[in-house]
Amino acid sequence: MTIRTALKHVALGATILIMLYPVIWMVVSSLRPGDEIFREPGLLITDLEIENYTLGWNALGHPFSHYLMNSALVVLGAIVGNLVSCSMAAYAFARLEFIGKKFWFAIMLMTIMLPIHVLIVPQYVMFSEVGWVNTFLPLVVPKLLATDAFFVFLMVQFIRGIPRELDEAARIDGCGRARIFLRVILPLMVPALATTAIFTFIWTWNDFFSQLIYLTDPEMYTVPIALRSFVDATSSTSWGSLFAMSVVSLAPVFLAFLVGQRFLIKGIATTGGK
Amino acid sequence: MSAISELSTLSKTRAEPARRENLAAYLFLAPWLVGLVLITVGPMLASLYLAFTDYNLLEAPTWIGVENFTRMFADERLHNSLRVTFIYVLVSVPLQLALALLLAVVLDRGLRGMAFYRSVFYLPSLLGSSVAIAILWRQVFGGEGLINHVLGWLGVAGRSWIADPESALWTLVTLNVWTFGAPMVIFLAGLRQIPRMYYEAAAVDGAGPLRRFANITMPLLTPIIFFNLVLQIIHAFQAFTQAFVVSGGTGGPSDSTMFYTLYLYERGFGKFDMGYASAMAWVLLVIIAVFTAGNFVASKYWVHYDD
Numbered sequence: 241m242t243i244r245t246a247l248k249h250v251a252l253g254a255t256i257l258i259m260l261y262p263v264i265w266m267v268v269s270s271l272r273p274g275d276e277i278f279r280e281p282g283l284l285i286t287d288l289e290i291e292n293y294t295l296g297w298n299a300l301g302h303p304f305s306h307y308l309m310n311s312a313l314v315v316l317g318a319i320v321g322n323l324v325s326c327s328m329a330a331y332a333f334a335r336l337e338f339i340g341k342k343f344w345f346a347i348m349l350m351t352i353m354l355p356i357h358v359l360i361v362p363q364y365v366m367f368s369e370v371g372w373v374n375t376f377l378p379l380v381v382p383k384l385l386a387t388d389a390f391f392v393f394l395m396v397q398f399i400r401g402i403p404r405e406l407d408e409a410a411r412i413d414g415c416g417r418a419r420i421f422l423r424v425i426l427p428l429m430v431p432a433l434a435t436t437a438i439f440t441f442i443w444t445w446n447d448f449f450s451q452l453i454y455l456t457d458p459e460m461y462t463v464p465i466a467l468r469s470f471v472d473a474t475s476s477t478s479w480g481s482l483f484a485m486s487v488v489s490l491a492p493v494f495l496a497f498l499v500g501q502r503f504l505i506k507g508i509a510t511t512g513g514k
Numbered sequence: 515m516s517a518i519s520e521l522s523t524l525s526k527t528r529a530e531p532a533r534r535e536n537l538a539a540y541l542f543l544a545p546w547l548v549g550l551v552l553i554t555v556g557p558m559l560a561s562l563y564l565a566f567t568d569y570n571l572l573e574a575p576t577w578i579g580v581e582n583f584t585r586m587f588a589d590e591r592l593h594n595s596l597r598v599t600f601i602y603v604l605v606s607v608p609l610q611l612a613l614a615l616l617l618a619v620v621l622d623r624g625l626r627g628m629a630f631y632r633s634v635f636y637l638p639s640l641l642g643s644s645v646a647i648a649i650l651w652r653q654v655f656g657g658e659g660l661i662n663h664v665l666g667w668l669g670v671a672g673r674s675w676i677a678d679p680e681s682a683l684w685t686l687v688t689l690n691v692w693t694f695g696a697p698m699v700i701f702l703a704g705l706r707q708i709p710r711m712y713y714e715a716a717a718v719d720g721a722g723p724l725r726r727f728a729n730i731t732m733p734l735l736t737p738i739i740f741f742n743l744v745l746q747i748i749h750a751f752q753a754f755t756q757a758f759v760v761s762g763g764t765g766g767p768s769d770s771t772m773f774y775t776l777y778l779y780e781r782g783f784g785k786f787d788m789g790y791a792s793a794m795a796w797v798l799l800v801i802i803a804v805f806t807a808g809n810f811v812a813s814k815y816w817v818h819y820d821d
Contacts, residue, residue: 338539362560385549423515
């Protein structure tokens with residue numbers, strides 16, 4: 241039995257190595273002279289080359305920090321929007337009785353499955369009419385309106401697990417619904433809020449399609465769009481700096497994963513996220 | 515609490531009509547309702563209208579009836595994009611789920627370090643949709659990429675997998691399979707729900723590990739398999755970023771990675787043929803709906819729910 245377990249660990253270790261080797265190799269290669277990227281499949285660094293990072297940082301019209309800052313702004317807006325609007329809707333669905341509840345709940349679940357492509361053309365027309373193209377508003381305002389219904393669903397599931405006696409006790413003490421939401425439910429649903437914040441962070445940080453459509457002015461580029469334009473401008477000799485900036489762009493996602501893996505795993509295990 | 519104060523709260527709760535709760539609920543729902551109307555349903559209806567128009571964003575849309583849809587029948591590139599997308603969905607999703615299930619079963623049953631493995635296997639699901647990983651894929655499967663180095667040691671002649679129309683799509687299939695971690699986590703959660711005693715009873719009856727897998731794990735896991743299948747198919751139909759970045763925004767070489775979504779983007783935002791793009795979007799919605807409904811119908815024959 242111990243041999244079987246040992247074999248399992250060897251097989252799992254090998255799988256991990258094969259799976260993550262390209263990513264590790266990219267990190268290593270970003271520290272090598274550019275031409276070595278195409279010659280050296282191993283992981284040993286003979287001469288360390290930090291220059292890739294300084295070159296990549298300044299390779300585009302703005303220093304890379306500019307794009308990082310733009311991405312951070314979009315992400316921050318999206319997180320705040322999702323936390324506020326989704327938790328409000330979730331509280332109504334999980335705890336309050338109202339006319340049409342089942343109908344609205346069914347609609348909400350359906351919107352989770354809706355492909356963004358069906359909406360993107362008229363949304364683009366609408367946002368360009370109000371002059372929001374090349375601003376972050378088309379990326380942030382929908383989040384303030386709870387359009388990421390996945391998180392509404394996640395929070396509804398979570399609130400349903402909070403004992404109703406707590407609401408009742410607060411009500412008997414004279415709390416209205418707003419106070420119950422703020423004082424009782426919100427503090428107890430911090431894990432669901434954390435899951436939402438981390439998923440929103442990662443998905444918005446990686447999001448490409450809508451940022452590609454709404455941000456065409458290099459001044460407004462976020463990290464994915466900047467990286468994309470970097471690819472188009474890259475000859476084979478600057479792969480080192482391209483890799484370096486790719487690593488920079490992945491680092492926040494990796495950090496979020498390290499900090500929040502507990503919430504992420506729980507979040508998808510209970511709701512079945514992407 | 516004194517009787518008087520209890521009475522007063524009682525009367526307060528009694529005096530509060532359901533109407534107030536109704537109002538409160540709609541206040542809490544207000545942002546979501548506004549979003550539903552302005553960001554979701556409104557644009558949906560608008561795109562349904564635009565699907566029957568000729569619209570280039572500069573001039574007002576002109577009604578052309580079903581012409582966009584009839585044009586689709588003659589559009590070879592659209593047919594090709596459908597073919598590419600179907601291959602991608604129908605190959606990558608089963609492979610991805612099979613791998614997810616295999617590793618979930620291996621990780622189940624109290625293996626030491628399970629939480630560590632689970633996290634590491636999940637990581638590609640978080641990274642996979644990024645531009646950076648698409649850039650990496652371009653190098654790894656390129657002419658002088660990592661894959662060809664490995665093949666070189668094995669004595670196999672390499673080629674540029676990205677630049678060859680025969681193989682370019684398969685690099686994207688590989689990328690989707692690589693992100694098997696998310697369905698794996700869902701499988702693991704499902705496996706935990708299976709009572710241990712079933713396995714113990716089967717072992718007492720002399721069933722080996724394969725029989726236990728076939729007769730206990732698989733039937734009891736079918737609702738989760740079904741759930742993952744529906745979700746991943748919907749997800750795969752909407753794939754965009756990876757094909758876009760790996761092909762340099764062209765869907766090439768020779769349209770071999772031209773996903774439906776890429777072609778939609780090209781028509782809508784490259785050529786500003788917004789009417790046609792809207793019609794395409796609705797066709798995509800119908801395709802996804804048909805697949806999902808088909809899945810639900812088929813599920814009656816193979817998914818076991820607890821009685």
